[in-house]
Amino acid sequence: MTAPEPGRGGLRDIVMNAALGGAIRIALMIPYRARVRAFGWLTSRVIAPLAGHPQRIRANLAHAWPDLPESEVRRLCRDVPDNIGRTMIEIYSGEAFSRHIAATVTPRGPGMAALDAAQQAGRPVILVSGHFGNYDAVRVIVARRGYRIGGLYRPLNNPLFNAHYLRAMERIATPVFPRGRRGLAQMVKFLRAGNTIALLVDQYYNGTVLEFFGKPAPSAISAAEMALKYDALLVPTYAIRQPDGLSFDVVVEEPVPPSDPVTMMQAVADSLEARVRAHPGQWLWVHRRWKPELAGRDVRAETDAPC
Template sequence: MIHPDWPAARRRAVAAAVLDNIGRSLIENYSTPELAARIAREPIRGDGLAAFEEARASGRPVLLVSGHFGNFQVPRHALAARGHVAAGLYRDMTNPYVNAHYVRTIEAIPGPAFAQGRGTLGFVRHLARGGVAAMLFDLHVQEGVPIPFLGRPAMTATTPADLALRTGALLLPCFGIRREDGLSFDIQFEAPIPHGDPLAMMVALTQRLEARIRAHPEQWFWIHRRWKAPRGGGVTLPTAVPSVPPP
């Protein structure tokens, strides 16, 4: 259990709010024109906005990274409204009938959409050519590395760090945080993650997401099985997990 100290009433309230956010996000993402029009009026804020603009002015690629938090499609809509085309990387749904209309919602956002696996090379090429791309990183990955996440080790892909290092891309955490009215969003571009050791970069990304979840636990998609053990046994953290200074 992640928050054993929470009283039962708070756990129930957060669980209900989690489902509310997921439901709202689902309807929003299936109503692309309405969501896009709403997001076009929202400013982008945060310590990373200037770094993003500088990177675009110089032609440097930018890799936006987020988690299943708030409405994670909002940053791409915000960029599209400002003339920036951001590619998206998505994971196919298991059910082909659900996947067909799910993919249509992603492709409705301006910018190319690439399926994880068969489309990954296209995603990498888009980034390497100086493009803007967006991806999520907070799902269990069997071949990942264990990184502390909300107090427990979670198998985590190093793909965002690897791609940033390979292409020279600015690695920028971003979030579409739902406001209390349930309809508007605080769009945050955080300070970039410095290039360095890939594990340290992923620890830093994880800590950024953790901070958002601790501030708004009802906005993370707790329904995912984030802490599954890898095949063959339990999870053991590396001997030394890199410490990362705050931004």
């Protein structure tokens, strides 16, 4: 799993990091609901424009959704950073976020029965989602239902931010595994023991080319490969932010039928695309998901594995 990453290097990024760190510390002093609203507004109106997020959002929309009306593009340039800010401070809120979700969310969906049956049978489960809504709300709900759920995360480049981010994630549910050879090995061992892991699979990875929004989207297919190898359920899950900006509708879809890894991960990509089309302001359009300028180049070392 990943958090919105503060900048690094250069005077501009140093100033931005200091300002963002100060804003987070102040926000954590105020009541939970007020801090989530305030940090969403601050990110949308101040931080995102300074970081150049509207330009990235426009570039991604022009590539993947070119027929979107300009009025909708302008709205997304506000709504996407608002969701980013809310998600960031929710995760940094750790235990307060966990309590809020547990008190306000009841999961639903056709995959719930399969999920519960897998837990009772000790069968491994791989929950897959994207940077959509607040993906960590799913970890809260699953942990509260008695599952042992682990997450794979990419450590932030800034160690000060990362230390607090890691503590907050661990307050939501443990274990969490850092991306890398050792973390991956620990995660696989945890999965093979009949536990549940949560992965975000919507980042660029120079592996198999899937289709996302009708465009080539180089992707990792390791989630499906693990599901087949360890007889694990592969289950798309989503935490959809509701109109009040604070509550969520947690949906567990039917497990993806086992076939081959490419077919299975294309089904996951299609599932996520449907959710993003229904709630476009809740996906991380600042991600460089497609990178069309890198088509045909081997840039595996430059990219992120699924988190």
